[in-house]
Amino acid sequence: MGISAEESSRFAALLDSQAERLVERWTEVVAASLRGRMTEAELRQQVRELHRALGAALGNGQFDLAAEAAGGLRATLAEMSRRRAQQGFTATETAVSVFSLKEALVDVLDIASGDKEALADYVAASRVVDELGLFTFERYARSREELIADQAEQLLELSTPVVKLWEGVVAIPLVGTLDSARAQVVMERLLQTLVETGSPYAIIDITGVPAVDTQVAQHILKTVVAARLMGAECIVSGIRPQIAQTIVALGIEFGDIATKATLADALRHALRMIEKSRRSNGTGVAGTARGA
Secondary structure, X not given: OOOOHHHHHHHXXXXXXXXXXXXXXXXXXXXXXXXXXXXXXXXXXXHHHHHHHHHHHHOOOOOOOOOHHXXXXXXXXXXXXXXXXXXXXXXXXXXXXXHHHHHHHHHHOOHHHXXXXXXXXXXXXXXXXXXXXXXXXHHHHHHHHHHHHHHHHHHHHHOOOOEEEEOOEEEEEEEOOOOHHHHHHHHHHHHHHHHHHOOOEEEEEEEEOOOOOHHHHHHHHHHHHHHHHOOOEEEEEOOOHHHHHHHHHHOOOOOOOEEEOOHHHHHHHHHHHHHHHHHHOOOOOOOOOOOO
16 A cells, blocks of 8 residues: 655645645644534644654655654554544544545645646645544554453442441442453452451442342352451342242352341441451440440
């Protein structure tokens, strides 16, 4: 898809000699496709940056987008794609900002006159623009995927808050389906909170989990084991009658893990265990359980 050194030189000379005219027309075409979603000043600056980067890449001999000499052009296109993805533009709207250069070139090159050299220059320039457009499309897709992945990770973190209920007691209320990815986040956040607070008890509340199957139970059990390795005991709360029946039917064993019907019951249990531990150590605090 490349062009010769001579074609690159002529294209670079055209961009330089017709700079203002090309930037003006290029900006107009892109603005029409974006329907006012960017300010004219911002769009014009973006087009100028593309124009300048393209001219620099063409002025270094035979054009090759993968070459080191085109590094600035690649960076400019990648940054534009990233910004457009963040701003909510579509892949088509982003790529059109590059392809619109063709229409601007038509106004500069007198193709209608039938001049063979002008037509040849336009064909060569079109090959370059097509390559830039495809590169932009690919970078946009990559930026969009990264953005979606980041947003998904943020949602996972927001959907798994760890809260301190009492001195020595933290809780993590789960809402929705607990898949492998979310279970990993749950475990990491819970263990990190246990380290930060030094809490000996953690409550895993599954009141908001619509159903408990073998996979969900395994995720919970792994989290409990990991917490025990950190020196903390877990209490599972939110065991509704329907979930209890499902657990029995599936033959799932929670072993010696304490389970409670509600979060309040789990908190009372944790406080009783804390007070019992303090009394056995001779440091009992009267009224701790009653304070719950």
